[in-house]
Amino acid sequence: MKANTRRARAVGAVLGLGLACAPALAQEASGEADQDGNYFRIGGYVRGWAAFNLQDIPETRGNDKGKLSMLRGSMLLDADAATGPIKWKAVARLDREAKTPYLRDLEELRKTNGTTGGDHSSIMDNYNGGDLREFWGEFKAGERATFRIGKQQIVWGESDFFHAMDVVHGYDMSWRLFFEGENEEWRKPLWLASVKFDVPEAAGQIHAYVRPGLDRCKDIGNTYDIRGGRWFFQPYRGYDLSAVTSYDCKHPEGNKDDWTGGIRWSGEAGSLNYSLAYVRTFAADPVANSVFAPYKKAPAGPLFDLIHPMIDVFGATVSGYSAALDTVFSAEIAYTKDQPYNVGTGGLTTPTLGAAAGLGLGGIKLKDTVTTMLRADKNLHFENLLGTNRPSFSSVQIFDTWIQSHKDSEDLVRLFAYGSPLTEHSTILTAFTVLNYKGDTINPGIAVGVDLNHGGGFLIPSVDIVLGDKWRAKAEADIFWASHSGKALFDPNPGVQLFGYFANNSQLTFRLTRQF
Template sequence: MGLCAWGLALHGKTVQAGELGAWRINGFLENDTRVRQDVGLSKERNTLRLEADREFDDLGAFTGNSLTLKLRGTYDGVYDLNSKEYGRNAGGPICLEDTSGLIPAGCVAHGRGAFGGNNLQYGVFNGVPGAGLGQFGFNLANNPNDGMIVLGEPLHRPGGGVAFGVPVRPCDVDSRGCLRGYMDGSENDLRFPEFADADRLDWLREAYFDSSLLFSSPLSDEEQELFFRVGKQQVIWGRTDLFRVLDVINPVDYSRNNIYDELQDIRIPMWIATAEYRMGPVGALQDLNWQVVWNFDKFRPNSLGQCGTANVILDAGCFFRGMKNLWDNGGTVSNFALVPPILGQPGTAMTTDFGPNQVGIREVQLPNWTLSNTQIGTKFEGVLGDVSFSLNGLLYRSQLPSLHGGSGGPPAISPFANLLLPVDLQLPELLPGVGQYNTVPRPVPYLIAFDIAFPRVKLLGGSLDFTIAPIKTVARIEAAMTWGEEFPNTLRPELYSKSRVARYVVGLDRLTFIPFLNADRTFLFSLQIFGQHLLDHELEQAQLGQIGMPDWKDNWTGTLFIQTWYLQDRLQPKLVMARDWKAGAYAMQPSVDYLLSQNFKISIGANVKFGDGAQKFNDCRDCNPYPPFTAYASSGGPLLEAGPIGLTGFEPLGRFRQGPLGSSDKEDEVFITLGYQFF
């Protein structure tokens, strides 16, 4: 209501400020209600937007001066109306799969795993923390079996792979696994996302000042222009929708509605200064502009969604929260420790308890504000005949997280610390002459213990926009190469590596008549193909499967958008279809917009996903970070050599193979959106 009051007050001053130009104000209300299969209400988002702009008189040589303000406030009622799924009552006790054959039920409650859970059914593998079996086990009082789901629900069951409990309640209700400054939203933060971080002023969505300086230049007989825009804004590079090839200056809030909202609504505005030299005609060029962009705001990553919310792209937020909980409090991991073949079926594994600071995610390393951490880019844009083009370059930080683990990760406590062994074993981990396994925390090659980082990236690219006259089609092309991006890689002791990445999008737009469907208006067909290629991809075949980088070396995603208009353009049916080729994943979103009046619009539709769903990849439980105790020797692995042998599971790396579409395979929704412009 504060935003509305501000808007009405500002609206009331428009007459008084007439000598300098009147405020032009628009106000919008929107309700977006979504119901998800097997979940019920998944979103009850109510949004108020106010947009205002005002022109000012010339300031000396500076002309075209104007101020633009855009404010947004949101209340998502799903946390009150469906708190059993999202909110303070979400989650519950969990039971984790166990393939050892030692547990008749095949399922072990969180906190009752082998080695540390004091579970007599494990026989010789039963243990109590610190009782001669190393440092396995954790304090169940610090990590109780409540308020959790199993990692990967409801997309898949563990299927013989690793999984663990993930807390899902807001961080003020349950602080387990919350990453400070990154994914630590309270219940009110989730209800009112624009007010979650007071320092970021997200409710002030955009606030920028425009001005131009006109001058004479020897490059042209015509007057030249320097255009400036400073403030909180979106800087849009590129010519395509959905796929971000050049359009990477602003981070994106995928928690709002995954990838299905317009980029205009989910880009996160940043404090940016832009200067554009508008040269006009230069030589054979009908127009030429040179833009410099300086993003001087404090670094901000993409919002991937906090576990316990409806939209968690790639389910990454749940993996992060579960891993952070493992590091801080210890926990139970399904199907982890191999059962010796003499005691069980070959390849079977026990659900295992770990202690704190042994595996998981220690911290997120968000860059502090320094001049060197700001981001700068430049763009040349021009028109040559019927072709519009741009050349782009950008130095920035990756807005997607990278996990630095193994030998590049945090110092970890060995679960075998204090384990007494015969000195004549001559293991390198034994303290000299003592026969006690090393107790000093240290980074361990191939260990699944991580810090989250955001590496610096260089980008060079360009775009083209032209008409193919014979087929009456507009073509849009973007391409870019980046240096410095990081990807998971189980071949490397630090469990990640860098790769150059080539990306491109080809888009084709055509308006055409289909008389038997609509004799009065055209149909818009918009086709896009996005390609991504990792030039330094690493993948090898090991004894039990592929190891290396789970991201596809080469992959393509295609989208098709179809729209037409009926009833004097008041009725607008739409259809969006998408396919991820390598993931075998599909999405389809039919919808209809109906303008009830000039100010009132209703949209009804559905979002349906289908395809191959969850996929498996090497999960690194076979990486043998503590030889010989963690060796999968009975499955073909060496006793004293660290590194994976190809054992696979859905978690944690399968998400990079199934992609955003495959990861949301079980999230079919129907929705109704009401929009009203009240002034």
């Protein structure tokens, strides 16, 4: 109880410090540029979250429905400055959480499973942190070239929920695996040198970057909650997988110190906007280099190492407005050379590998993969029907992942340490709309997604409220359903696919933000 009280006080301290500093920081934010164009402005936000379980979690003994699953506080500082010809940007964020009774139950379950140890003795290591998220300088060279050097984010692509060409960065999904939007908050910035070069003769622009390998291991690829926390997939909540594995960022096929980079051409052709891109980067989702079937290097972990092998991605986007349908249509396609997948489902165990082959630990196989996205954005007129104060922005998006030359005999799995078989196509259909009331101060929304190949999906009703100039509030329910779900550790149902990971983990989340 004392530890939980200290955590709650820490969350309160983050919020209290931010609220206390906000007025003074707001004064700085209003600074005007001097006669030489120099200025310094600082802003940001203080934000708090509270989330509650809407379902009972089968891994624990008690009934978890209604329990507080997240009590989190964050403070973000966002500074802009100009000194002569150079523009500067710095963004820092501090995050603290309280150990809720639900998290304490999961931590105790980790002890029961015998998976607490090493450097991650506390489940809170997954959620507390502080980081310099961005720090860069930008300057022009001539009339056409703009250089940006430092820690930054580069966003290429057209899709929101899923990512085809938006692969420059990984995402930190350890503390909150699923809710609408927030890509800028989840994306993990990298140390890059980038340049934009305008080519007005061809109505286009070249955008290129290099990553010189200065980033930390934890900055590479996607980060998931594998420590048994609230967003580890069923049935692994309460099982700390980090106790039996380690991260290898020096693997010969995925060394974080190796240089990576990309180049993108974006332009106009008549009424269409289009882009062509190439990215040399790390596979976003980690794969397991297993002790049972090592991949080009023996793993250091007792069971496997997580690695992010290098991949090559070639992509294109196109978008345009149809006056006849009053709709903006977008399309995106990405061809990934040598996307890594783990091998070994529960249905194809071997005498050599035994049960390990049912855990996705039967090795790594490279497969070329094509991801496509089709999207239609349209303003719908609900003013008379629903009483909105303006047309409602709505979008429908279909996203497909196609494994080239797929064969069932290859025994590919969807995710490491999970024996769910990977199918040739995985197709997700999503749609959302946002309604606006009282001069856009009350904004309900609803998003829905379904897995067209395997069943399951999500429903996200929400409401975003503007409270004056500085305050914002949001309430959101993340409701999941699945056709199959895992029932026991290391014995997953082979029918489990994407939404089986979210089984029995529907959440109700409240968020309050004070901007300054």
